[in-house]
């Protein structure tokens with residue numbers, strides 16, 4: 001049976017009304033949660049899923065939003081809602097399968113592996129870091145301090161997180177005190193995207209342990225690396241809820257957090273964000289409401305005459321994206337930055353034969369406003385502003401819970417692409433800044 005969009009929406013909303021929040025102990029919150037993989041074949045399907053996303057509250061958590069048609073979506077559903085959602089998907093003619101049957105078992109397996117990691121302690125030498133394991137915020141910051149001390153690089157904080165517990169810490173890597181050009185890269189603006197922060201560790205390790213290989217970058221750029229832009233959220237994923245995405249401000253209407261990648265003050269709230277504080281894509285009570293976003297925009301703004309490239313690293317879906325996301329609008333230098341993006345993607349895919357694609361945010365996914373790179377491009381004029389979505393792609397089943405034995409492969413792919421853009425920015429005498 002072909003259902004109309006309005007019928008599907010009515011059913012979704014009816015199901016939502018039946019849902020209630022559950023308070024479970026932290027180590028058990030994903031028992032019976034499953035992740036569905038859904039084929040998205042028509043505009044009606046897209047609209048139905050997007051409606052589900054915008055009103056979902058606690059019902060369904062989008063791991064992967066559909067890309068352009070035909071596409072794939074991944075949604076996490078609670079055991080209470082699974083049957084109802086499956087029924088609606090069936091009736092709407094949306095093909096789907098259960099990708100993860102019991103998320104708790106995936107998370108438990110990861111926790112066992114984390115328990116065996118080599119902890120990086122304050123005072124350890126940089127060589128003690130394990131790039132093939134995940135590390136918590138304390139370890140990551142201890143590693144930055146250690147590298148800074150060992151190699152004489154500046155390590156500093158641009159301010160505290162909302163909880164006031166954690167610094168937004170970076171390391172500034174470069175060998176030429178007279179370098180007039182800078183680059184900035186961060187991971188984990190979204191807390192659960194652990195490969196992003198792990199990749200920053202990998203990059204710092206590369207730049208510091210193989211200086212000959214990166215001499216041109218080190219001579220021509222100061223490279224700021226901030227492993228964790230959302231430390232409150234990241235810490236929360238380690239302690240309470242592995243699937244946390246947002247900041248930890250609030251509560252507002254009983255829900256915590258703002259999507260810090262919808263909160264930047266350029267075309268805020270225009271598209272692809274939610275005004276519902278319980279949504280995973282809540283754009284906040286006002287633009288730039290989040291203290292973490294305030295700190296980073298201040299820092300980047302203060303350095304905008306020297307920073308020629310900015311990277312925001314996410315997971316997952318294997319994309320290399322340039323602005324804009326707020327609408328199907330392109331920057332004036334589209335030709336230049338698009339060509340660098342496609343060269344970068346070739347470098348990424350050459351590493352392990354993955355299938356990353358490049359394009360503007362709206363070329364690749366549906367519109368989303370208030371994002372980091374829309375701001376760095378639209379407000380700060382940082383020419384080479386890019387966002388990447390790292391491994392895995394939509395065919396894998398583990399999504400954010402990427403096994404540790406894939407960290408180095410994923411990080412190597414990312415770094416291959418980033419280097420292409422950094423070198424382009426470094427060699428482009430017209431680049432701004």
Ligand SMILES: *[C@@H]1O[C@H](CO)[C@@H](O)[C@H](O)[C@H]1NC(C)=O
Nearest residue numbers: 119136137138139235238239
């Ligand atoms: C990170 O892990 C280490 C080792 O277990 C622990 O001492 C430290 O308190 C953890 N950091 C946080 C913020 O919990």
Ligand SMILES: *[C@@H]1O[C@H](CO)[C@@H](O)[C@H](O)[C@H]1NC(C)=O
Nearest residue numbers: 174175176177178179218219
């Ligand atoms: C940096 O500039 C100073 C002053 O112009 C100069 O003496 C120095 O050699 C330069 N350093 C490098 C590494 O180029």
Ligand SMILES: [Zn+2]
Nearest residue numbers: 190193314315
């Ligand atoms: Zn993200």
